[in-house]
Amino acid sequence: MKTCLIIPIHKQSNNCRKIFDGILGQSIRPDFIYLIIDRATHDEFNQINDLTSMYDLNFKIIRIDIIPDFIPRKSDLPVFMAGYIRNIGIEHALKDDCEIFIFIDGDCVPQKDLVKYHIQQCDRKIPVISVGRRRESKYGWKDQREVDANLMHLNLFGNNGIVINNPELLKQSLVLWSCNVSINKSAIDLLYRFNLKYYARVEIFNSLFLGEWGGEDSFLGVTAWHCRIFISTIGALSTGIEHIDHPRPVDKYTINHKEYFDNQVDNLRKKVMVNPLPLDFF
Secondary structure, eight states, X not given: OOEEEEEXXXXXXXXXXXXHHHHHXXXXXXXXXXXXXXXXXXXXXXXXXXXXXXXXXXXXXXXXXXXXXXSOOOTTSOOOOHHHHHHHHHHHHHHTTOOEEEEOXXXXXXXXXXXXXXXXXXXXXXXXXXXXXXXXXXXXXXXXXXXXXXXXXXXXXXXXXXXXXXXXXXXXXXXXXXXXXXXXHHHHHHHHHHHHHHHSOOOSSOTTSOXXXXXXXXXXXXXXXXXXXXXXXXXXXGGOEEEOXXXXXXXXXXXOHHHHHHHHHHHHHTXXXXXXXXXXXX
């Protein structure tokens, strides 16, 4: 199966060298790397473009210069468009006949076996989503889900990973779900049909989330559960991403993540005419 790595870049050009070094050092390299560069200045774009020429990797650069009309704006919050950007990457990758789609962000450095283990999980005929670690310095280079007192007992990233096979486990795994996730073509096809039927949108990541706190990824988990997609975490230590620390403006991040996610999912779920997963566990 052809494998791609999809990376949205929004004002993160200074991270690119570390990220590209991580990709170059992969035990199995992706067939394509889609860099979706979101509203970059001329200098930022040229900096990234020039840097890609220094690496023996199959980059495909996609430039986004405007916010589409259907993307909601909030004057007090930045518009990251992470869901929309990733959907664009998927569309391009499908045209290149890719069948395994791996997603990291522009502040994530992949460890050497990230691509290898996502391929192992997703190289199946059944629809699959695989989830890897997000390692952060403030957690001793572990994932928050490995150190949070309320989550440690779940052993989400044990030696063999874990299958997300019940609603409570799904809820808990969605904490920092984003930044290291993969999906195969069978799951893409299923989610396209589901989202077209119930949300009238042919997309995988819900673009109506503005990117605050990874809501577009969490919503993917909910829709995947409805579709009975096989969801699993990856246990191997060498498969995570190392999160690059960066300042977050406090005045832009006062949103209550859980309340925001509850409201958004509740509003979207009202459109679903199937027996939905109850929302009270969120």
